[in-house]
Amino acid sequence: MSNWNVGIDVGGTFTDLVAIGPNGEFRSTKTPSTPDQSDGVLNALGRLATELGLPLDDFLGELPLIVHGTTVATNSLLEYNGAKVGLITTKGFRDEIEFRRSYKESVFDPRLKPPHAIVPRRSRIGVAERVDHQGNVLTPLDEAGVRAACEEFRRQGVEAVAICYLFSFVNPAHERRTAEIVREELPDAFISLSCDVLPEIREFERVSTTTVNAFVGPRVNAYLTHLEERLRSQGFKGELFIIQSNGGVLSAQEAGRYAVNTLLSGPAGGVTAGSYLGEMAGYDNLITVDMGGTSYDIALIENLQPAVTTESWIGRYRIALPMLDIHTIGAGGGSIAWVDAGGALQVGPASAGSYPGPACYSRGGTRPTVTDANVVLGLLNPDFFLGGEMVLDREKAVDAVRREVAEPLGLSVIEAASAIIELVNSNMANATRLVTTKRGRDPQQFALVAAGGAGGIHAGKQAEELGIRTVIVPGLAPVFCALGDNVADLKISESRTHIGRVDELDFEALNTMFQEMEQRARGRLAGQAVAGNFETKRSLDMHYVGEVHEVTVPIRSRTRRITKLNLDATLGDFHELHERLFAHKDPSQPVEILTLRLDLIGVRERPRMIPQEFGDEDASGALKGERQVHFDVEPTTVPVYNGDLLKAGAFIPGPAIIEQWGTTIAVYPGHECLIDAYGNVIIEIGQARSAAERAA
Amino acid sequence: MIRSQILYSRIAAIARELAETVGRTARSPGLTEGRRYAAALLTGEPKLVAQAQYDASHVFLIRDSVAALLDRFAFNLGEGDIVLVGDPYSGGSTPQAITIAAPLFYEGELVLFPAVRAEMADLAGEFPGSLHPFASETWQEAVRFTPLKLYRHGLLQRDALRFMLRNSRAESQVRADIEAIVSALRGASASLVALMDEKGRKATETAIAQTIAHSRALGAAEITERFGAVDRTERASLPVSVDASVDLVVRVTTADGHLGLDFTGTGANRAGPYNMTPGQAKGYALVAALAESLDATTLNDGHLQLVSMTAPKGSLVDPVLPAATGLSDAVTAHHLVGLVRSALHGGQAPDETRLDGVQPAVLAFLPIGAEDNPPISLDPGFSLSAQGWGPPVLAGRRLMPSAEVLEAREHFNLVSREIGADGRIHAVIRNDGPTLEGNFFVPRDAGGPRGRLTLVIDGARQVLESAVLVVIPPGGLIEFIYPTYAERADG
Structure with missing residues (x-):
């Protein structure tokens, strides 16, 4: 058992588990989710142990690693049952989180209610201090003011303290000293520092992200501690990792410190699985869609790299951290x-x-x-x-x-x-088209990966609508997120604001900042034993001077040092990317750098599925009957296959229905499907029909 | 109808994408953070097919401006032409706003094409930018750009562009914004061609016609259901200076879901900037009637067909050249929307559903005489809406400036920004750069000034009402107190 990897994803209805053995053997199971998510996790592990004929403690005792996708942070935020938060901020700015930069989700509707205040005004306290944009201290920190704030928080029963001062991303000294005082005064409080959580310019984005971290942090920590204790008490001696919103995994302890990073812990697994699936099946560019009961999640993967955004709102809260760009619309089976x-x-x-x-x-x-x-x-x-x-x-x-x-x-x-x-197919296709065009891409360049219970029924029609040629319904579609948990790499995303025009950059300062970011990232990954190799990816958020939105451009450099040559190449990439995204570039305009980004990736050895040998094309052995289906108004009698019995190489021309536990797949008239070596259902759509044909 | 719905949803998505692209690629703060623009697709008639906007000011105006363009170039439009108009008296409203359209010929005809209406940073006038609280003629507010061709058969008309840019004190921002808009229009045109190639011209035209008819029916049903048969006259006295006001009178009728506006009795503001063009007035009235549902629909001609108006020529809501219009969005529209909503609710519109809420404004610039002088809108807060949180609906989706960005980029130190003991937003800005001048505007109503602006120089405090060319020296502080229209939702 020693080389098994286990991924466990807790969803709203089911807790899914995927285990991958040393020889590429896959096992999966599903159990109902439970109010205490750790019950569902233990139940799923128990069920798998039973299937393997092992007592749970024996099974757990041999496991080196469990990777977990949890919705504790998300539920906490959306159900407003996070910690009681107090906010310490620069005097004169305690209402930034309420102002939301004047943003309202609705332009016209006066009935829109305000978002739930996760830190009410009485718990927002301004403290005298001020640092300017170059890091100079203009007003020293009022330490007595900090202690008075702590006293007020103690009186209010505050459980978590968020600290966010202006320009702390340039000079974090005041925030760090404040944290020391808070630790002295409120030793049990969870502390969330903006200079750690999001050291980037723009105070609303920073205070919102930092406060959400404080709001969900104690709940996530309590849950992870509780889960780890239960696992340890059952004999688990390995490492517990949590999948984060950026698609990477981190130790439970580190994930707890930055709990805001786990807000997309659930769906992130699905996108990571999409990338893994694409690598195996030979598709580099994919759109993953997950259609459940209430929502439809769409994500883009280019060159096997999932798209990332820093412009997320979750619930009604601004989260400016880099997260997988998962676009959700309210379209589901329900x-x-x-x-x-x-x-x-x-x-x-x-x-x-x-x-x-x-x-x-x-x-x-x-x-x-x-x-x-x-x-x-x-x-x-x-x-x-x-x-x-x-x-x-x-x-x-x-x-x-x-x-x-x-x-x-x-x-x-x-x-x-x-x-x-x-x-509904049209609504989903439109949303998918928006996701691709927003990134300057044509959906026809992608394969569609359909997961979720209802994804397989609708994918074929959406692909037709989008001009997509290939649909992949994963063999592990019902437990797709848990598969992703299992194969995700370790990942730390660091960022730092550094404003400067490209033609006036101080390379020493730039390189020093990147070195500091890398050191910090390596420190956060220290102690884990599951990744041997590390990759560093550096990028710059750039824009033409005056633009509000930035474009994140990977730095073209093989070495750790960034030189003018690298930067010129990166600048060229910026112009090209800008044109691709916005049909517009202007190399004569000055370009400004706003934020430095660094991803440190601890590369895990990815488990490989064992490919099955291709057998006969004949799928009749899996035929379970036939029924009338209305693909349009007229009924068609179609064969119905048991998906669990289909072998690699089986070929099914449409129209047909494939039924598996948790998923039904519709093979529409004119489409063809093949079972690949990994049990995935690959549907080919009438090969690149011309626009005129589609119109006809 | 289902097929038409599906096809129309693609068209609406192209309009939304056009609007998003402009916001992401434009350069002036007015567009990127102020979102003072709208994007639309139109037919050759022109009818409004789909429009995306971030405030209530543009509702009728892209269609009306494009109508002026098509009228001017009726038989002189060709493939690759891009045309422009920026004139309150050619379908527009406030000065400094231009409409750029990219007529698209499909199968030789003008079937469906994109247009963007946007407020430029500066297009001449007496002072940089668009804030002139005492303008009595439109030319004091901006130069009028009557219809002109920016591109002819795909070729930039350099003389036309040069003419525009030479009439701006913010040349680089205007140039960049126009380039961004033109690129976005071309992207939208390509999407429309692809759509019509795929779905066919006839199906596209059918979808547009059916959707416009459906939107009209839906809007009419909503007006009927929510307000019933209305015939009510409301009036307000609109202060246009400390000691003068103009009557704004509107008789609102609803019949079969149609909204009729009769402004008989409305006075004139011949020597002031409070005038509002008829398209503007109809647009605000439509928003007053349908605000609750506009976010859930795509604005199109079906909605516009629901409103009609009559007004005395030369009055506040149908001014004649050269009357100024610069404060129409900031003030007159708020009064009009309040009156229309009041009439629709039988004279007693619930306070908590108010859409209006005027607020003070400051526009700063280098001392007059500087050739390159892009103005900076100093607008660090907002009026607290009648809903008790966030800005009023009529403020639109403006993004409040970040204190850190303001300090790092613009040499303004936002000293503080917080809700005061009086429940209003208080903000203080210090000029950390060179000496500036500023135009200040404080709106008034029957109760006096709405909000307060105080200039503090070397400890000396001066409460300002509307004023122009106020010197803001280095170290000078401006204190803003924004009005509030309700108590905060969270006590």
Whole structure:
């Protein structure tokens, strides 16, 4: 057992586990998620141990590593049950977090409510101190003021203290001294320092990120400590790692210090798995989509590197850290179809969720959803939902679609269900197109990786709409995020603001800052034993002087030292990237650097799946029957395959349905599918049909 | 209809993407942080197909400005032409705003094309920028750019561009903004061609027509459902100086979901900058009626068709050349929206749903005479909205400046920015750079000034109302107190 890797992802409904053995053997399991997420984790481990015929403590005792994707931080933030936070900030600036740079999510709607105050005004205290933009101290730190703030926090029962002073990214001395005082005064408090969490210019972005870190930090720490104790008590002697929002993993202890980095811990695994899958299957450029019950997540992977953004809002909170760029829209199996006052069909954004859920769940839901439409059309088998663990009521689905869509629009039930599916497919395709065009890419250059329970039904149609030629439904689609947890590298993302025009740069200062960032990153990775090789990736956030948004440009240098030659090449890349993104470049304009970025990646030896030998093309051995499916208004009788019995090399021309536990895959008319050596379903879409053909 | 919905959603996405691209690539703070622009797609009639905007000021104005352009160049438009207009009296509103359109010929006809309307940093006028609280003629606010061709058959008309840039004290910002807009328009044109290639021209035109009809029906249904049959006249006295005001009177009617505006009785502001063009007035009235649902829809001609108005020629809402219009968005629009909402709610619009909320403003620049003199909007806070948090709806999606960026880049030290004991936002800015001059504006209503601006020089405090060319020496402080329209939501 000694070389098994285990990845465990806790989702809203299920806790998924993927274990990869020393010989590339894969095991996976799913158990219901639990209020205390550690119960689900232990249950999943217990189930796997049982499958392997081992007592849990024996199994855990041999495991070198568990990588975990957790939603504790996300739930804490979205359900507002994080820690009681106090904020110490520069006197005169305690309301920046409330001002939000005057941003409101809605431009026009006066009914929009304010976001929940994760640090109410009475807990925001300004302390006299001031540093200028060059790091000079203008006003010394009022240490007595800090102690008075601590006294007030003690009175309020504050559990976590966020500290954010102006220009602390240039000179962090005041923040560090404040932290020392807070440690003396409130020894049990969790402390979040902006100069550590996000040492970058723009005070609102920094204070928001730092405060969210304080808000979720104690909950995440408590959970990780609790989980680790339980694992240790069951014999686990290896290392516990947590997947972060940037797609890398970190030790549980380090992840707890920067808990804000775990806000996308769940979905990050799926994107990382997409990259791993692409490497195995031979696709460098992928779009991963994950369609669940309420949402549809889209991420872009170019040259096997997932796209990253620093412009995230999670819930209604600004997080300016580099995170995987996962675009989410409210389109899922539970999205409700309705007819608006002007007589047009709409799908979502309201969702029936999992409770009461779609009408066909028979849990009291009466409104038609995407899942209901899929059942009506025969795309979903009501007797094989979750492998038959849940039986769906087709009649209720038909009733709901008839009552709320077909009759108001004067359509047949089948026409109405088809329209619902067509519309939701279009909404998802539009969102996907936006993600690619935002990065100056054409979706036709990508393969589509469809994960999530409902992804396999809709992927083929979306690919058609987007002009994508290949869809990959992973063999491990139902546990895709846990697979990603298993294969992610260690990763530390460091950043530092350094404003200067490219033609006036001080190379010594630049190189010194990068060296400091690398040292700090190596310090944060010290002590772990799972990565032997380290890679350093450096980049610069650049823009034309005056632009508000920056473009992150990798530095072209093989050495640690950045020279004018490297920088000239990087500058050239900036102009090209700017043109690609915005159809516009101007090499005559001065360019400014704003932020230095460094990723230190601890490369783990990636487990390799064992490729199966290609067998016969004939898939009849997996045939489990046939049924009528409405791919459009007219019904078609199609073969239905048991996906778990399909062998590598099996070839299935569309139309067909493949059913696996947790996933149904629709192979549409004109599409063809092949099972690859790793059990992935590769669907080829009518090979690059011309625009005119598509129009016809 | 489903097919049309699907196709239209692609068209709407192109409009949104056009708007986002302009915001990301423009150079002037007015566009990048102030978001004072809108992007749209139009037909050759022109009808508004889809528009993305970040405030209420542009609603009718891209269509109206493009109509002026098409009227001027009716039989003189060709492939690759890009045309421009910036004139309150050619479909516009406030000075300094220009509309650039890229007519796109598909199968030889003007089917669907993009346009952007944006406020430039400076296009002449008496002072740098667009804030002139005492302007009595439009030329004091900016030069008028009546329709001209910026590109002819794809070739830049250098004389036209030079003419524009030579009429600006912020040449490099204006040049960069125009280049960004033109690039974004070309990107949108390429997307539209690809869409029509893929879906076909006929299907595209059908989708546009059906969606416009649907939006009109939906908007009419909403007006009827929310307000019923309205016939009510509201009036306000709009202070235009310390001792003078102008009557703003509007009779609002709704019939079959149509919003009728009759401004009979409205006075004139011939010697002041509070005038509002008819397109502007209709746009604000539409926002007053549909604010609650506008975020969930894509603005198009169906919405615009819901509003009609009559007004006395030469009045505040239908001024005649050369009346100035510079404070129409900042002041007149707020009064108008308040009146229309009040009328629609039977004279008692709930306070917590108010959209308006005027606030003071300061525009600083180097002393008059500097050739390159891009103005800087010193606007460190906002009026607290009637909702008790954030700025009012009519403030739009302006991004408040970062104190750190302001200090590191612009030589202004934001000394403090915080909610005061009075529940208002207080901010203090110090000039750490060379001597500047500034135009100050403090709006008034019946209760007196809304907000307060105080200049502090060497300890001497001077409370300012509206003023021009106020000297702000190095070390000079400006104290801002913004008005509030409600108590803070979180006590």
